Amino acid sequence: MTEPLVVLDHVDKWxxxxxxxxxxxxxxxxxxxxxVIGPSGSGKSTLCRAINRLETIDKGTISLDGQPLPQEGKxxxxxxxxxxxxxxxxxxxxxxxxLENVTLGPIKVRKQSKADAEKRARELLDRxxxxxxxxxxxxxxSGGQQQRVAIARALAMEPKVMLFDEPTSALDPEMISxxxxxxxxxxRRGMTxxxxxxxxxxxxxxxxxxxxxxxxxxxxxxxxxxxxxNPQSDRAKDFLGKxxxx
Amino acid sequence: MEAVFSNFDxxxxxxxxxxxxxxxxGIGSLVxxxxxxxxxxxxxxxxxxxxxxxxxxxxxxxxxxxxxxMAAAMPKLGYNFKWVEDIEIAGWSVSAFFVRSTLALTLYxxxxxxxxxxxxxxxVDLGQAEAARAVGLTFAQSMRYVVLPQALRAVVPPLTSxxxxxxxxxxxxxAFGMAEATATMRAFxxxxxxxxxxxxxxxxxxxIILVEIVALSSYVLERKWKVA
Numbered sequence: 001m002t003e004p005l006v007v008l009d010h011v012d013k014w015x016x017x018x019x020x021x022x023x024x025x026x027x028x029x030x031x032x033x034x035x036v037i038g039p040s041g042s043g044k045s046t047l048c049r050a051i052n053r054l055e056t057i058d059k060g061t062i063s064l065d066g067q068p069l070p071q072e073g074k075x076x077x078x079x080x081x082x083x084x085x086x087x088x089x090x091x092x093x094x095x096x097x098x099l100e101n102v103t104l105g106p107i108k109v110r111k112q113s114k115a116d117a118e119k120r121a122r123e124l125l126d127r128x129x130x131x132x133x134x135x136x137x138x139x140x141x142s143g144g145q146q147q148r149v150a151i152a153r154a155l156a157m158e159p160k161v162m163l164f165d166e167p168t169s170a171l172d173p174e175m176i177s178x179x180x181x182x183x184x185x186x187x188r189r190g191m192t193x194x195x196x197x198x199x200x201x202x203x204x205x206x207x208x209x210x211x212x213x214x215x216x217x218x219x220x221x222x223x224x225x226x227x228x229x230n231p232q233s234d235r236a237k238d239f240l241g242k243x244x245x246x
Numbered sequence: 247m248e249a250v251f252s253n254f255d256x257x258x259x260x261x262x263x264x265x266x267x268x269x270x271x272g273i274g275s276l277v278x279x280x281x282x283x284x285x286x287x288x289x290x291x292x293x294x295x296x297x298x299x300x301x302x303x304x305x306x307x308x309x310x311x312x313x314x315x316m317a318a319a320m321p322k323l324g325y326n327f328k329w330v331e332d333i334e335i336a337g338w339s340v341s342a343f344f345v346r347s348t349l350a351l352t353l354y355x356x357x358x359x360x361x362x363x364x365x366x367x368x369x370v371d372l373g374q375a376e377a378a379r380a381v382g383l384t385f386a387q388s389m390r391y392v393v394l395p396q397a398l399r400a401v402v403p404p405l406t407s408x409x410x411x412x413x414x415x416x417x418x419x420x421a422f423g424m425a426e427a428t429a430t431m432r433a434f435x436x437x438x439x440x441x442x443x444x445x446x447x448x449x450x451x452x453x454i455i456l457v458e459i460v461a462l463s464s465y466v467l468e469r470k471w472k473v474a
Contacts, residue, residue, distance in 0.1 A: 054376055072289070074384060081382025091377035095396050104391060105381035150377075157382060 003066075005030045005161055005192050006051060011060035013046065020046050021057065022217040028161070033193045035203040035224075038213035039239055044196045045088075047213070048165045051194065052083040065160060081109045084154030084162040088169050090146040092138035092153070098125065099134040102153045110157065117156070124152040128182050144175030148182055155186075162186065164195040200243065204228065212236045249438035250448045260430030261452050267344070267416040267426060268456070271351035272409055278352060279359025286360065287367045289385065297360065304357035309418055312354050316346040317422050347419040351412060358408045366401030367393060399471045406464035410457050427452055 004027035013021040020043045028034050036044045049055040051062060053069050053076060062069050064083065070076045092101050102121035106112040112120075125131040128148040130141070138146055147167055154162060164183065168176040180202050187193055187206040197203065203210055203224050210227040212220040214235045220227065228244075231237045250257050285297035304312070320326065327342040327349075370393050378388030420429035431449040435442045 052380060054380065072385075077379070077382050077384045077387075080380055083380070085377075085380035087373060087377065087380075089373050091371070091373035093374060093377065093392050094371075095392075095399075105383070108387055108391060109382040153381065 003030075004028055005032075005065055006194070007061075007063045008047075008051075009061045009063075011047075011050065011057050011062060013043075013050065013055065013057045013059075018216075020216045021050065022215070024060070024218060026211065026218065026221075028192060028194060031190045031192055032208045033187045033191075033195065033206050034209050034211055035207040036194065036196045036211045036213060037198065037200075037203065037239075038219075041215075042213040043216040044213045045165050048163050048194055048196045051161075051163055052080050052085055054085070077109070081105065081157050082160045084151075084157060084159035086147070086150050086154055086162065086164045086167045088166040090138070090143070090150045090170070092146055092149055094138055097135050097137055098130065098141070098149050101138065101149060102156045105153065105157050121152070121156055124155050125149070128152045129178070142175060143171045144178045147171065147175075147179045151179075151182055151186070161192040161194065164193065164197065166196050166198070168197065168199055198243070200228070212239070214239070247441065247444045247448070249434055249441045250445055253434070256430060257448070257452070260425060260427045261456070263344075263424060263426040264413070264416050264428075264452075265456065267347055267351065267419055267424065268409075268413050271348045271355060271416075272412055274348065274352035275355035275359045275408075275412065276405075278356035280363055282356060282360035283363030283367065284389075286364050301357045301360055304353055305361070307354075309350070309354050309415055310421075312350045313347070313418055313422055316350045320346065341423075343419075343423040347416075347422060347424055351415060351419075355408060355412045355415070358411070359405065362401055362404040362408055363397070365404060366397035366399075369400040370396045399468070402464055402468045402471070406461060409460055409464075413456055413460065414453065 006026075006028040008024050008026040011021050011024040012019070022043075024047060026034075026047075036047060038044050046055050050057050051064075053062075064079060067079075070079060092098075093104065096104065099118060099121055102124060103114070103117040106117040106120065107114060110117075122131060122134060125134055128151055130145050130148050130152070133141055133145060133149075138149070141149065151162075151167075167183070168179050171179065176199065180199060183193070183195070183202065184206045195202070195207070207224045209221060210224050211218055212227065212231075212233070212235075220231065220233045220236050222232075227236070228240065231240055282297045282300060285293040286301075288294065327345040330340055330345050331342055333340075374392055374396065375388055378392040379385075383391065416426055417428035419426055420432070425433075427449055431445060434445045434449075438445065
């Protein structure tokens with residue numbers, strides 16, 4: 001692994017008196033796929049959202065490609081353009097068609113021509129398997145299709161890193177695999193990814209590293225094989241015991 | 247009936263004044279209200295508070311009081327707006343009464359318009375703004391391309407109610423020297439005591455027609471902007 005792409009250095013955050021991120025130290029290398037797992041309320045979503053500053057942090061620094069995250073304003077918008085984000089609830093722009101959802105960023109932020117942006121958008125939509133839905137509105141698509149569009153929307157910005165905040169948690173079971181397949185494909189193509197998920201299968205197949213969080217702190221990190229077969233901490237053993245039992 | 251139909255031009259002129267008051271203060275209140283709303287949802291804390299204070303003052307004060315303030319207190323402060331009567335554009339000029347009335351109506355109504363817009367912005371899921379920012383749009387761009395277009399749809403019905411109330415609120419100007427519909431109706435009934443009911447019904451009909459035009463246009467907009 002070369003120099004890290006994303007570095008979180010001594011990051012702390014409080015929600016009121018709740019210490020949601022505790023002295024987080026994490027470096028993510030180029031092309032690395034890091035899966036963050038942990039029980040609800042462990043701070044894993046907050047960690048993910050902090051990387052593109054949808055959540056502010058109270059202490060420490062986060063840097064992307066050597067640059068610390070800027071404050072609010074134009075530079076922050078420029079940074080976010082380089083960080084793709086996929087949300088649990090898809091958040092496709094409800095008043096725009098699928099195609100417009102994917103082209104809005106490239107046209108308004110990257111200043112691409114409409115024709116170029118649409119050509120690229122159609123390629124991406126084909127790649128995630130929803131090319132034939134381009135002229136529909138988000139509400140007309142299934143959850144799995146919407147989430148794949150959301151991935152295409154993020155990819156259209158040619159991001160350096162993709163953040164996934166529980167991308168399959170709002171999906172019906174049979175739609176989960178179609179989204180995971182797209183994500184596995186993305187991982188194979190060398191995209192740097194931070195994935196917050198409960199999908200242990202995905203962690204085993206696609207992750208280079210598993211980060212286990214509990215109560216706002218990183219408790220353990222390891223390769224997927226090591227983590228799942230030989231967890232070190234009691235907290236991780238307890239967690240895995242609960243989720244792998246059924 | 248006879249009283250109105252034989253003076254039909256006066257009837258039309260009266261509603262012309264009502265319409266004039268409505269259109270000018272309607273546009274004024276939409277512009278000022280949208281501006282106030284953007285301050286209220288914006289990122290600058292002191293502006294948010296200033297806009298909130300405006301709403302507290304003007305939404306919570308009776309319209310009649312604002313009119314009285316405009317008519318009685320403003321001239322004391324040196325603003326009687328008489329100077330507008332010297333301005334003539336293409337043969338048209340307005341009276342100081344008209345300016346004071348539209349000012350009172352605009353100040354009052356924009357507080358309600360502001361709240362209607364704010365509720366519209368709040369009705370748009372927070373995830374929409376987050377997704378817009380995550381794509382790299384600036385605050386202004388995410389408002390313009392993502393939040394406001396969706397808010398506008400949600401805002402048409404409450405905004406229509408506010409504007410309909412404004413049409414009827416123009417009648418308060420009757421007490422302040424404007425020969426608009428309500429004042430003219432009173433003059434008609436004074437002169438034709440035997441036709442009071444008919445006169446009243448005809449003037450009521452005038453208001454109903456005006457309001458229905460606004461209501462129907464809003465219905466058309468609502469249909470047109472409906473999310474698929």
